[in-house]
Amino acid sequence: MDTAEIRRRFLAHFEAAGHAVVPSASLLADDPNLLFVNAGMVPFKPYFLGQETPPYDRATSVQKCIRTPDIEDVGKTTRHGTFFEMCGNFSFGDYFKEGAIELAWTLITKPVEDGGFGLEVDRLYPSVLAGDDEAIELWMKVTGLPRERIVQLGNKENYWSMGVPGPGGPCSEILYDRGPDFGPDFDPTTLGPDMPFELEDRLLEIWNLVFMQDDLSAVRSKSDFDIAGSLPKKNIDTGMGLDRVALLLQGKKNMYEIDVMYGVIAKAEEMTGKSYGDDPGDDVRFRVIADHVRSSMMLIGDGVTPGNDGRGYVLRRLLRRAVRSMRLLGCEDRVLPELMPVSRDVMGQTYDNLLTDWARISQVAFAEEDAFRKTLQAGTQIFDTAATEVKQSGGSALSGERAFALHDTYGFPIDLTLEMAAEAGLSVDEQGFRGLMAEQRERAKADARAKKGAHGDTAVYRGIFDEHGxxxxxxxxxxxxxxxxxxxxxxxxxxxxxxxxxxxxxxxxxxxxxxxxxxxxxxxxxxxxxxxxxxxxxxxxxxxxxxxxxxxxxxxxxxxxxxxxxxxDPEWRIGARQAHSGTHVVHAALREVLGPTALQSGSYNRPGYLRLDFGWTQALSPEQVRDIELVSQQALRADLAVSWDYMTLDQAKDWGAIALFGETYDNTKVRVVEIGGPWSRELCGGTHVDHSSQIGTVVVTGETSVGSGNRRIEALTGVEGFGYLARERDVVSQLTTLLKTQPDDIVERVQGLTERLRAAEKELEKARLAQLLGASADLAAGATQVGPVKVVAHRADGAGGGDVRNLAMDVRGRLPQGEPGVVVIIGNADGKVSVVAATNDEARSRGLSAGDLVKAVGPLLGGKGGGKDDVAQGGGTDASRIDEALALVASEVGRVAVQA
The missing domain is CATH 2.40.30.130 (Elongation Factor Tu (Ef-tu); domain 3)
Incomplete structure (x- = not known):
């Protein structure tokens, strides 16, 4: 039975039982505690918390979910991934334990020909919270199973809460015995309080029924909490893992082999020439690829773009781990253009936005791969430098700090660092690296805990709402x-x-x-x-x-x-209305100029100012920016009508309204704002002008990058826009007066002046350099004899680093041929001291090194330096000791020459 049919049967079963079928919400959670929707109940959370009144007594959904607490462990087990679909049924004060048990049991045991899943009863083991005798009796009543078939587990396994004060309750899991090939034999009466690790593959959890009945006043951990009392209404929240049921009904060993996953593995086999199942290490990489390609595609489909924090960072890690895993399998070419369409074709049968929005999704994904390939190139150079330093110092291991810096700063994966270190004959301090990673995770968890703690602060507001509405x-x-x-x-x-x-x-x-x-x-x-x-x-x-x-x-x-x-404040409101309507106008202009894939991913507007982020992989040309501004101004001149209406989310989508990525919307009523009819239709709850001309003006002031695959346009509207133009006009007026020209000729005049200035600077530079080098002959002729060595130690006040080097090299070339010679020039310009040392072949044959001389004088100058034996340079900040440093040069040359 394919995954699509399992999904269809699940929804049909509960719809026939009077449940409202609710479409999957976006993966982007409207919750300060969550980056992503990580469970099927998340969209229904306001109903369980009592913040909103549910529009139905019972509901069912197949919800897209993402869980990313331990991305690096994906593929190491065969039952966990980052993206999954959770089939759920929910009761809001309607049926309770017995109803939930009966509905679940009927579906999974009903014969396939009758619309069920046909799972064998003798392989099914319900579990309950230890001591929940009511649940045990109900399971026995509904299923006819004996008491010894019902497993009793502790709070860690079979008590659910959101991790904060609020609703909670005991659970019942439905476990499926996959047989002795997947774990040791067991006695269900002796299991508990926790499921033994060695049985987690054999006794596969496929469905969790949460009996939400308790009001929790404190939740210290999953198994440590206080129950303040009972909820006024008892609710049901269940979750059946679609992928897990699919692997059972398709006769597969793990979730990566089911119909919606294995196609990517098969394509990866074709591209790498390796086979899934031949090598355990390679198998993990194949599973990572299958999971991460699908997860990344689904995230981009819901509006996430790669970035350096939050959701964007998670997406970036997923994409880069997929590319890296293909590299470790031997494929160094671009891979996402081959792999992602395979996942699109199967997932697009359910989520049609993957097909209709493919141009944008693929653009974001492929651009991130290209960026990562450049990162790999740069990271390889950094790794090579680090490896060389380790070898030169006599070491044999790359430090954990170096490995962590490569990973955290440069995006260089640890697996690749390990691979390249082994090729270089080095090891890596993995323990040190893992320790730093653990510290980073702990900081992230502490931040998450801090955010989660803020959720408890809403209790006072919920109390006000409950009392007053x-x-x-x-x-x-x-x-x-x-x-x-x-x-x-x-x-x-x-x-x-x-x-x-x-x-x-x-x-x-x-x-x-x-x-x-x-x-x-x-x-x-x-x-x-x-x-x-x-x-x-x-x-x-x-x-x-x-x-x-x-x-x-x-x-x-x-x-x-x-x-x-x-x-x-009326002035504040009119400015805000102008900016918000201006944002819609710029968004529509953006799509008109760049195409329909240039979709808004975020915005900010205040009176007179707007900022619009949109998915795009390259900087806009000046011509494109001007075109966007021109289209916006034309829309204002056309005095387009601005109107809004309320409708269902499905009606809005059918009407062509654009929903902002990352926002969640009530399917029963959304507000659609349109400007000029179909030219701009967006879901929006903001305040707007009545006609586009009331925006006043739209003046684009900037276009910048805000991360890979994301750009930002900034603009001014209304009085602020006119003020900006007035300031620009004043600047032009001052320039025309200063240059004694007309406004249309300013650019040409400034270009001419700039070119003349550059030419004059070049001539001055030539003259200055000639003057500097003119002293070379005198310096060489006046060289001091230190033993057998000609030494020039000279102070060049006003000379910077480049001049000092040129002078030192020129003087060295003028020293007598066949005699050992050393040149040290110390310059002083703009508060910085520069030192350059140069030696000829004869001096080096006597053991004199330019690098050693720079190292010797560096500390006196308040700095350091070094280099090769023939030429070296350094710097410092203490010009007061230049003469002392020059005297040291002669001393050092004499010491080495005498020893030679």
Missing amino acids: PTEWLAYETLETESRPLALLSGGASVPRLAQGEIGEVVLDRTPFYAESGGQVADAGTIVFDGGQLEVIDVQRPVKGLVVHQVRVLDGELDASSRVHARV
């Missing part, structure tokens, strides 16, 4: 309202009043203020009350539906009983 939000309708405070907060805690000068938070029953979202900054303005005034400095939605104003008390003292008047 959502804020009546009027930002689209008006700029001012009469309101009353529902809560006053200071330092995250509720307070009875806010005093003059204090900064705190105010929750109003109704507000005209726009809360920061969708790239648009929050409104500015004031909240006035009898005897006082508040300055609004930020507006946020910490809990969906609840608007919170951060304020500074300018006058008076505000208490919760006050009536207030909330007023948005």
Whole structure:
């Protein structure tokens, strides 16, 4: 049974049982604690937390997921990968334990010809939380299995929570016995509290049923928490691993051999000439390639672009590990153009955006591979230098610090470092490297824990929401309202009043203020009350539906009983509307000039300013930037109507509306903003002008890179745009006056002046060099005799490094032929001391080394240097000891010459 059919049967089974079929959400989680959606329940999290009322009592989905805690372990086991699909069914206060057990058991044991999966009952072992006698009795009742077939495990295996205060509950896993080829025999009655490691492949977990019934007040770890009480409604959250069920129903040994994975391995075999199954080390690489190619493609499909932190860094690691693994298998050519289309063709049957958006996806992926190939080239040079230094010092191992720097700073994989070190006859301090990697991971985990801890801070806001409901939000309708405070907060805690000068938070029953979202900054303005005034400095939605104003008390003292008047600064709002509508106009112009693959990946706009990030792999030409600005200005001149409407997400997509990558949307109602009809249609919750001409102007001020495959355009709108142009006009006016020319001739005049200046500088440089070298003959003729050696030790004030070297080389060439000669010139310019030493063949035959001389005088000059025996150079900062250093030269030459 292919994977698509398993997916179809799962959804059909639960739809027939009254579940709403919910499409997969984006991989990009709308959650400060998560980089990616890592479980099927994540999109339903607001319902489980009580932040939102679910639109259905029961639902089912097949959710795209990414888990990346230990990317380096991918492929080492055959049941874990980074991307996976989680089939789930959910009950929000509807059915509970018995219903969940019955629905799951029916599907997996029902014969294939009747629409089920047909798994053999004698191979299935339910597990429960030890002591959950209710679950044991229900499993026996529903399945007819004897008690001894039901495995009891501890909290680590069979208790679920989100890792923070909130809902939790015991679990039941459905385990499938794959037989003695996959592990030792076992007695189910003796297992627990943890599943033995040696049985994890044999007793394969295929489905986890979470009985969400507890309200947790503290979660210290997966197995250590406090239960404050019971949830008001008991919920069900289940997850069936699609890949795991597929490997069972397709008779495969592991998830990498199923239909949606093995095609990439087969292509990699063809490209490398190696066979999967011949070598355990190669098999791990094949599995890494299959997993990472698919995961990378799915991430790019949902709008992630490679970068140096966050989601972008994860994607970069996945792509580069795939390319690196192909290299280790012997293929050094470009590989993603061959491998990724194989994954696209099978995954695109379910996720059609992979097909319709392939031009952009492939552009991002292939550009990252090309960048990595350059990195490999540069990293190889850095490695060669490090290896040479190790050998010259008599060592035999590359330090952990060097290996970590290659990995962390230059993106050079440790496996490649190990491979190249072995070829060079060196080892690598892997323990030191792993220790530094562990420290880095711990820092990342600490940061994640800090972020996760912030999630608990929303409890106070959830309490306000539960008591008062959502804020009546009027930002689209008006700029001012009469309101009353529902809560006053200071330092995250509720307070009875806010005093003059204090900064705190105010929750109003109704507000005209726009809360920061969708790239648009929050409104500015004031909240006035009898005897006082508040300055609004930020507006946020910490809990969906609840608007919170951060304020500074300018006058008076505000208490919760006050009536207030909330007023948005009208100038601020019009500037914000111009910038946000301007962002849509620039985005549409961008796609018109560059093509439909140039899609926005992020934005930021404040009054008078906009910033738009978009996926693109190369810098725009000046002509392209001018064209984007011109198309934008033409849209303003056309006075295009700006309108918005509400519809379902599916209707919006059918209408051609563009959704911003990384944003999550409610499928029941989204807001679509259009400018000029189909010319610009985007999902957006921001504030906008009524006609494009009201934007005033769009002036592009910059186009830069913000990471591999991502560019940024910045522009000014409205009064700020006109101000920028006015300043440019003033500069042109001043130049025309200064140059006594017309504006159209300024560029030509400046070019002419620049060329004349460069020519004059070249002539001056020639004259200066001639003057400097003119002293060479006198210096050579005045050489001091130190034993058998002619020595020139000269101070050249005003000469920099290049001049000092030229002078030293010229003087050496003028010394008498056949006699040993040494030249040391020390220059002093711009507060820097430069020293160059040069020796001829005869001097070197007597043991005199230019490198040794520079090393000898370097410390006196407050610096260091070195080089070869014939020429060496160095520098320093202490010009006061130049004469002392020159005297040392003669001393050193005499000492060595006498010894010779």
